[in-house]
Amino acid sequence: MPPRSPSDSATATITRRTGSPRRSDSFSDYRESRLGIFVLLLGLRIVNALTLRTFFQPDEYFQSLEPAWQLAFGQQSHAWITWEWRTQLRTSLHPGLFAVVYQVAAKLAHICDFGLPVQAQLFIAAPKVVQAVFAALLDCYTWKLAESTYGKGSRTAFTALALSICSPWQWFCSTRTLSNCLETTLTSIAVYYWPWQWPEPRLKSASAADARGSQTQSNKPIAGKESLGPLPRLRLSLLLAAFACILRPTNLLIWLTISFPTLWNASSRQRYILIREVFLCGSAVIGCSLLSDRFYYQVWTFPPLRFLYFNIVQSLAVFYGRNRPDYYLTEGLPLLLTTALPFAVVGFWQALFQHGQPPSISQTPTPSDDPKSAPASQSSNQQDAVSNRILSRLAWTCITLTASLTLISHKEVRFLYPILSFLHILSARPLASFFSVPIPPSRRAILTACLLINLAIAGYASQVHQRGVIDVMDYLRQKHESRLIQNESGSPSKGITTTTVGFLMPCHSTPWRSHLVYPSISAWALSCEPPLYIPLSSRSTYLDEADQFYVSPGPVPWLEAHMASLQTITASGSRSGRHWANMDPGFRKEQHGKSEWPMELVFFEALEEELRRYLKGTRYKECWRGFNSHWHDDGRRTGDVVVWCLDG
Structure with missing residues (x-):
């Protein structure tokens, strides 16, 4: 049976x-049980949403x-x-x-x-x-x-x-x-x-x-x-x-x-x-x-x-x-x-x-001789x-x-x-x-x-998998919050209220303003605009900005071509990228000239050795490191997420 x-x-x-089924009572009980199950499902999914700590797709x-x-x-x-x-x-x-x-x-x-x-x-x-x-x-x-x-x-x-x-x-x-x-x-x-x-x-x-x-x-x-x-x-x-x-x-x-x-x-x-x-x-x-x-x-x-x-x-x-x-x-x-x-x-x-x-x-169904x-x-x-x-x-x-x-x-x-x-x-x-x-x-x-x-x-x-790119946004936001709180009302006249951040990563590797929150965190990242108006015959040789950064012989030629002189961030340098305040990430570079070095640089561990050689002798020091993944199908995204900060 x-x-x-x-x-x-x-x-x-x-x-x-x-003595007989009461259809209305049974239906009412059934509707209540459905509502109860939905409430349990809603509680489960809220816990699911609030405990999710990893990155999946930039479109999110x-x-x-x-x-x-x-x-x-x-x-x-x-x-x-x-x-x-x-x-x-x-x-x-x-x-x-x-x-x-x-x-x-x-x-x-x-x-x-x-x-x-x-x-x-x-x-x-x-x-x-x-x-x-x-x-x-x-x-x-x-x-x-x-x-x-x-x-x-x-x-x-x-x-x-x-x-x-x-x-x-x-x-x-x-x-x-x-x-x-x-x-x-x-x-x-x-x-x-x-x-x-x-x-x-x-x-x-x-x-x-x-x-x-x-x-x-x-x-x-x-x-x-x-x-x-x-x-x-x-x-x-x-x-x-x-x-x-x-x-x-x-x-x-x-x-x-x-x-x-x-x-x-x-x-x-x-x-x-x-x-x-x-x-x-x-x-x-x-x-x-x-x-x-x-x-x-x-x-x-x-x-x-x-x-x-x-x-x-x-x-x-x-x-x-x-x-x-x-x-x-x-x-x-x-x-x-x-x-x-x-x-x-x-x-x-x-x-x-x-x-x-x-x-x-x-x-x-139970067979029966009853005509009913x-x-x-x-x-x-x-x-x-x-x-x-x-x-x-x-x-x-x-x-x-x-x-x-x-x-x-x-x-x-x-x-x-x-x-x-x-x-x-x-x-x-x-x-x-x-x-x-x-x-x-x-x-x-x-x-x-x-x-x-x-x-x-x-x-x-x-x-676990790809959590570092979420954790680093929390670190940057909370560090900026501490600056604002230390400056009481956040008035620019009372101290530094702008944080500048550069992401040397493949494009869209992290969330953006939905996690940075504060518009006074002025950040930029490598872009990857597609070849919108380039003929099909020419697209095979097209490289977006992120591709140009990673293409052989590595990121150094890109950094030399697009970033300010390293003299500005040596021990005797005076500039720290504060002039970025309220700059739209889509317009990172000055119209005539090169970009200033930011207060924080964010990158994957796979890039660490090359940046260490290039930025040797500058005021950049590691200030945060977070686990991201044990493996990745994109070699550029392997290892921890690392943040280097300008000391002082």
């Missing part, structure tokens, strides 16, 4: 007490928090605005969200009269907490979509939730302020609200369904007894899908795969409704995007089209790296799934080639058909997105992130079956090993 699910137990308890800062910082505090805040924003490649909707978060945090800091260190920590934590809400919603809607597939309260649905919670990739990535993370959450919610019960004779309103009583209950969507009617559900799905496509145009591949079969199999009435709602919802979101971008860029523009033009037509994405054609199969999917990979393979096979098998393993059981049996068959439809469509969506992105030379694991919840749902059935209760000792050992492996990967990736 299969194990009873939590929903079965609750219903049985009510039946024993009253430069494509969201930096433009948001400028939106919230103006150009005088000296956020670093990259070339994508100057060429209108990105929608302002995503940073606009975090700009509101920064403004709320600033108001709160002003009202509560927080001190400088607390204000800075609030500005750093606020976007993380907001992103934690989206991460919790992703976990929650992965579970809800699994319930739509495997049945409410089913053990298999809870297995999908457990996969999401225990996923190292989720712990490492879901609370970061990448557009891919918001895209993934929006996609998962939109897929949950998609009309999976179609085709049906017509789209019924929620009120008509309620009037039909128990007969209608069997025809309701498998997604659950929601207060939201079918048409509002469809509109919500389309609105969220449209926003996801505006954020990342490649998300359109997911919705083409999901919507075309629905449109093909739908009745004429349903086709009319779907096309009408796509037009209305799409127009509303595009209009919202146009107005937002008009406000941000001060011109009428449509970033998704420019994004496709620059990255595909002009092939600028290749400037940031090429990957093998098998990258997503040999690296991408294994990194996303880790120990769940074997179960995902089995889940794909079952979804694509075993349509007749009921997906739920914890709820088995016929409607229940018919309802069960309908639910199985919808469940198989969902699984098959999710599998094909994963295949379509992976295959399509494989055709693009520039590949990253995060580009596949929107399908991770689908992969967890596909993995849930074979995983729950493999570890069926009671779990044999041998399989219990396998389960324990899988959990320990996931825990080790999540811990190392989120707490």
Whole structure:
């Protein structure tokens, strides 16, 4: 006899007490349990966000928090605005969200009269907490979509939730302020609200369904007894899908795969409704995007089209790296799934080639000669058909997105992130079956090993690997805070209130103003602008500033050509780079002349020996060193992060 699910137990308890199940009480209890689970997920993800100490992708800062910082505090805040924003490649909707978060945090800091260190920590934590809400919603809607597939309260649905919670990739990535993370959450919610019960004779309103009583209950969507009617559900799905496509145009591949079969199999009435709602919802979101971008860029523009033009037509994405054609199969999917990979393979096979098998393993229909059981049996068959439809469509969506992105030379694991919840749902059935209760000792050992492996990967990736580039920003900010506090009100007349910092690192190796916070920390770093207006035939020889710095014979020729004479920083030198105050990092060099040496130099350990030889005899001394990584695929980023300061 299969194990009873939590929903079965609750219903049985009510039946024993009253003689018959009370649907309203059971539904109310179920909604409360859902809310309780979401609260737990939210607490988990907030802890996840606030304890994350490592660096992953520059886009986490430069494509969201930096433009948001400028939106919230103006150009005088000296956020670093990259070339994508100057060429209108990105929608302002995503940073606009975090700009509101920064403004709320600033108001709160002003009202509560927080001190400088607390204000800075609030500005750093606020976007993380907001992103934690989206991460919790992703976990929650992965579970809800699994319930739509495997049945409410089913053990298999809870297995999908457990996969999401225990996923190292989720712990490492879901609370970061990448557009891919918001895209993934929006996609998962939109897929949950998609009309999976179609085709049906017509789209019924929620009120008509309620009037039909128990007969209608069997025809309701498998997604659950929601207060939201079918048409509002469809509109919500389309609105969220449209926003996801505006954020990342490649998300359109997911919705083409999901919507075309629905449109093909739908009745004429349903086709009319779907096309009408796509037009209305799409127009509303595009209009919202146009107005937002008009406000941000001060011109009428449509970033998704420019994004496709620059990255595909002009092939600028290749400037940031090429990957093998098998990258997503040999690296991408294994990194996303880790120990769940074997179960995902089995889940794909079952979804694509075993349509007749009921997906739920914890709820088995009980045969009966009672004629009253016929409607229940018919309802069960309908639910199985919808469940198989969902699984098959999710599998094909994963295949379509992976295959399509494989055709693009520039590949990253995060580009596949929107399908991770689908992969967890596909993995849930074979995983729950493999570890069926009671779990044999041998399989219990396998389960324990899988959990320990996931825990080790999540811990190392989120707490150890590439943490130095985050820690150094805290060191620089806190050192600057101590200067301001020592000078009481921070008035320039009372002492040094400006810190100058130079980052001799590959471009975008650290966060920027979102972690430096104070505009009086005047910093610059090596840039890596792509060859925007250089013909394709000439791009093979193009070197950005960071490439020029590292190219053979090393950084010394670049330093001699771009930095002031070393005589200015010897024991007898007098200048210390204080004149940098409030200089935009994009305009580091003086128009005529060379840059002054900063008060702090930041670089990776791999560069230490060359700088030691070049700066020998100057007033630079090591003042901070922090562990960054045990290994790195970029040799320029190996070793510790080191800070040298001008003494005195």
